[in-house]
Amino acid sequence: MIRWLLAVMLALLAAPAAADELRPAVIELTERDGGVWVIEWKLPVAASRGANAAPLARPVFPEACTATGAPVQRAAALALLGRQELRCKGDLAGQRFGLSELVGGSDAIARMIPRSRPAQTFRLTADAPAAMIAAEPGRWQVVRDYLVIGAEHILFGWDHLLFVIALVLLVRRGWAVVKAATAFTLAHSITLVATSLGYAGLPSRPVEALIALSIVFLAVEVAVVLRSPERRTFTRRLPWAVAFAFGLVHGFGFAGALADVGMPQGEVVTALLAFNLGVEAGQLLIVGAVLALLAGLTRALPKAEVPVLRVSTYAIGAIGSFWLIERVIG
Structure with missing residues (x-):
């Protein structure tokens, strides 16, 4: 004892x-005008091995989207921030976006924000580092994910x-x-x-x-x-x-x-x-x-x-x- x-x-x-400080990796896919979307991410130092190193995780965007330019990245306090513009065709429901991987048992938050429909929020894990976009967000998905996030915050x-x-x-x-x-x-x-x-x-x-x-x-x-x-x-x-x-x-x-x-x-x-x-x-x-x-x-x-x-x-x-x-x- x-x-x-x-x-x-x-x-x-x-x-x-x-x-x-709860420092999750965060990736956000936001719709702009005319089929243009922006994907932004924040990778903590633990996930990116420092601001000057290539990150262990990289953003994953839906198959219907193509990058219109090179990603822009910059260092912030204990995190690496990135942004890239995309052009997407059609409905993105049923497609995946998130991160290529999560290491060390860490979690991440993914948000998909369309212009004319409710936003969707997902909790990503090492076993499921990318999320499936739904036609409509499920309330029980929000309950499950934020329940775990709250418990993890006080336990860790x-x-x-x-x-x-x-x-x-x-x-x-x-x-x-x-x-x-x-x-x-x-x-x-x-x-x-x-x-x-x-x-x-x-x-x-x-x-x-x-x-x-x-x-x-x-x-x-x-x-x-x-x-x-x-x-x-x-x-x-x-x-x-x-x-x-x-x-x-x-x-x-x-x-x-x-x-x-x-x-x-x-x-x-x-x-x-x-x-x-x-x-x-x-x-x-x-x-x-x-x-x-x-x-x-x-x-x-x-x-x-x-x-x-x-x-x-x-x-x-x-x-x-x-x-x-x-x-x-x-």
Whole structure:
């Protein structure tokens, strides 16, 4: 158990500094006038092996389309951006577009935006790096894809992950954890919806810094409780209030990730709801896993419980502090 927990902590220490950023590969096919289409793509550095290297993945466009010129590519922050004009004949339904391949288990987002019909959004995977264009977009396709995207964001978005873990370590008690997690859910749902629909918004840099600060704050609270179990801090007395306050900030982070992915025209509410449900599913999985680990540790190695929790807390606090400094001055 101790070795397993230490392995988890080492993995957390190796987490990237840009922890909250969901950086999918994105490819978009947009119709212009007179049978002219434009295909644009964004390949993260991980997918393109750097801005100056030939990308592992290349855009795939429908067979009814031909390129009218050479592609234009440029480097951006941690991504390679590309654009190419196409001339397409007839209906594109039943034809494929996307990327030639996806490596490393990564996902991608593909969007097809015609002028006179609803847009279609697809989630591409390593097994299916290209999508089949449908005559009409399916609502269940949107639900499925955005549900997975939301779950992946919290499971692989290290800062949201560490916040939830630290919250469980602080509260520990089953019903109190449920109330705190519910408050966090309600809060980030409010700001996620408000931001995605254009009613609110904050610059990404202060949001990212505040998210890192929330991790440091909870880590300090857990360390205080471990040192003085009888001490009743405000957070320990009202964890749901603290979870709600920081949840509002984390919601802006979720909204930023969703903005990177984009939402399908005509299915904005469906995509937003599915993404949020995916986030909640991932969050419940994290809470259940941490509670199960804590229960197993308490029963199997009661003497090791406090040292393991202390090491875990210091690791979480150190990572959060690094992110905070990097996001403030980096």
